[in-house]
Amino acid sequence: MIRIGAARVAPVVTAAYVTTPRCAPAENAEAAVKAIRAGGLRVSAARRLVLEALYRAAGPVSAEDIAAGLGGALPRSDLASVYRNLETLEQLGLVRHVHLGHGPGRYEPATQARDYLVCEGCHAVAALPHEHLRAVREAIGRATGFEPRFDHFPLAGLCRRCRASAGERRALG
Ligand SMILES: [Zn+2]
Numbered sequence: 001m002i003r004i005g006a007a008r009v010a011p012v013v014t015a016a017y018v019t020t021p022r023c024a025p026a027e028n029a030e031a032a033v034k035a036i037r038a039g040g041l042r043v044s045a046a047r048r049l050v051l052e053a054l055y056r057a058a059g060p061v062s063a064e065d066i067a068a069g070l071g072g073a074l075p076r077s078d079l080a081s082v083y084r085n086l087e088t089l090e091q092l093g094l095v096r097h098v099h100l101g102h103g104p105g106r107y108e109p110a111t112q113a114r115d116y117l118v119c120e121g122c123h124a125v126a127a128l129p130h131e132h133l134r135a136v137r138e139a140i141g142r143a144t145g146f147e148p149r150f151d152h153f154p155l156a157g158l159c160r161r162c163r164a165s166a167g168e169r170r171a172l173g
């Protein structure tokens, strides 16, 4: 494997991935609250609201989405407090984040973490169960010894629709 700028790549690995999670991923917001309390931490109203937003959202959401109350589904909250709570929940192993495109990271319950595909043409996002990319991970592992993950930085490419319209342009061209 050719190493490119390892020193610059290293800081991308945040504390959440090097510290041992203290809670098992929880199936719902109530279970997450119980796990946090069992670990001896307090669950403030603000922290509970962040958990409710994450479990209610249809997919990964940004801190801004959560602070805005998911478009009216939940009360609004303070953005700085949302960020602090997301950081704590991620350190506890209850929450993960994924980078979909160039915007801020998006958060989801750790139980819902999947692999992601992002279209570079229309920015559509598709989520896949980890299982679907197992052969890809294994092939990369065999060739390089590297264990890739696609739930933090997704695979980028072209979706079916964008491939079709690129094909039409070539045919016309
Ligand atoms: Zn597309």
Ligand SMILES: [Zn+2]
Pocket (backbone or CB within 6 Å): 014, 097, 098, 099, 105, 152
């Ligand atoms: Zn990240």
